[in-house]
Amino acid sequence: MEKVNKTKHRNDCMICGKELMYFEYYKEVECVYCHKTFKSNVTCLDGHYICDICHSIDSIDLIENYCRETNKTNPIEMATELMKNPSINMHGPEHHFLVPAVLLTSYYNIIDKKDMKTRKLAIAKIRAKDIKGGFCGFYGNCGAAVGTGIYMSIILEATPLTKESWGLANLMTGTTLISLAKIGGPRCCKRNVFASIKEAAKFTDEHFKIKLYDYEKYSPICSFRLRNRECLKGECPYYE
Secondary structure (H helix, E strand, O other), rough: OOOOOOOOOOOOOOOOOOOEEEEEEEEEEEEEOOOOOOEEEEEEEEOOOOOOHHHHHHHHHHHHHHHHHOOOOOHHHHHHHHOOOOOOOOOOOOOHHHHHHHHHHHHHHOOOHHHHHHHHHHHHHHOOOOOOHHHHHHHHOOOHHHHHHHHHHHOOOOOOOHHHHHHHHHHHHHHHHHHHHHOOOOOOOHHHHHHHHHHHHHHHHHHHHOOOOOOOOOOOOOOHHHOOOOOOOOOOOOOO
């Protein structure tokens, strides 16, 4: 059994920091942390594999606790503050929960229903766990975009049997995906978070006349670009 290095790397492999390799075919691998076996098509150059749960276990609780307690209303500011925390990796499935979490927090803080916010965050946490790491490249459906659909579904209490709310939740995800697709790849969880939040804010304003933040004037400048080997630099709308 391999001894786990307690120093956590925030870029690429959490164990050794080496580049991740993606493969077309799946093979049986063992998570370095929980030692459970999985079918996966990604390991680092040295063969390390970390499952989605172990990859984001600390960050998920951090996001939920932060959003439950904060009185802030600007989802971009909340997302940026959270992503600067060492528990949040440069890339990873924790961003799939981060997006609906800050959007729900913004929405319920603005309408002053903070007791409801706590319940809705718990629902988002459960739903976001179903979105796999690498969803953007392997399923053609970015987890941050799905996060905007989760947000819309939760505030509207949509189900597979509802009509208008079902449509709006899917339209929210689709609108976000189109925006992300126009920017293009490769993946960047930070860029996708910023763009997804902006699309959700525009959608909320247009359909419900609630302005989560001034998305028309305020655009963040990414402070994470030096940590991203695949950064688009000048082709990214959030690059300085």
